[in-house]
Amino acid sequence: MELQNRKFETEVKLGDILTLEALNKAFSAYLETIYHKTLHSEIKQEPSKFFREKENVKRSVEMSHVIKFFLHQEKRCVHRDFSDISLDGKFYKVNPKFRGDKVIVRFDPFSAMKQLFLYSMESQYLGIAELYDRHIKREENIPSYPVQEKPKHKLIELMLKNHQKQLQDQAKSIDFVKIMQQKRWPFLSFIQEMALVLGLKGSLSSFNSSELELLKKFHDRHSKLNKPFLYQAAQKTERMTLSHMLLALQQL
16 A cells, blocks of 8 residues: 555656646545555555445534634724725725724635635624735746656556546436435524524524514525525625515525
8 A cells, every 4th residue: 555655656746747736636536546446454455445334433514514613703994995804914805885894804714715704893794805906916926847757657647537437427326406405405504594694693592483484484485595695695685684684585
């Protein structure tokens, strides 16, 4: 197994892979076509077979519920002239109606940091601030790389080709209609996220019985309801109330 790993590393060093995306694709192909199909010295069997045998102990987690507990937050003031906020030397465009306002920004520091989530000082969701370049003209310094000798053997290309074929074969047997039906947004997740958007506690107790009944009927009627639609509606509505939110969702 160690020999196979060194062989892949050698192929990468001799090849012309210059981007992280290309390297990730090549590594995924290597995992699926070679690593998972080779006898492992420690577990004494193929990793793919070992993994299938342990599937009954896996637990799934809805990442949209988990990730928000790990978001960092900081206080910022929206620039009166540029209608943006600054974070770690980068600028993010904000709706002009919030010029001069103090806001709370929440973000994932381990992401590409292309957008921030905006909240009022009372924790009411305000929308998304997108990364942008405040300076129109900027000189680009493009580094030059030495020409590397291409490998004699196209091992990585062969792995990519075999991996692509595996993915196509797997896709033919997938019932995508059934999968989409199973992934409908759960009602409990819907009302919890709605409560957070409205600046409430984010639980069933945030709504009274008549409001819950209204939310349940709305959820039953709209099978394509999802979290991105909810936050799009929050950006479009003029008043952050339950009735206005449902109206904005209806229009989407």
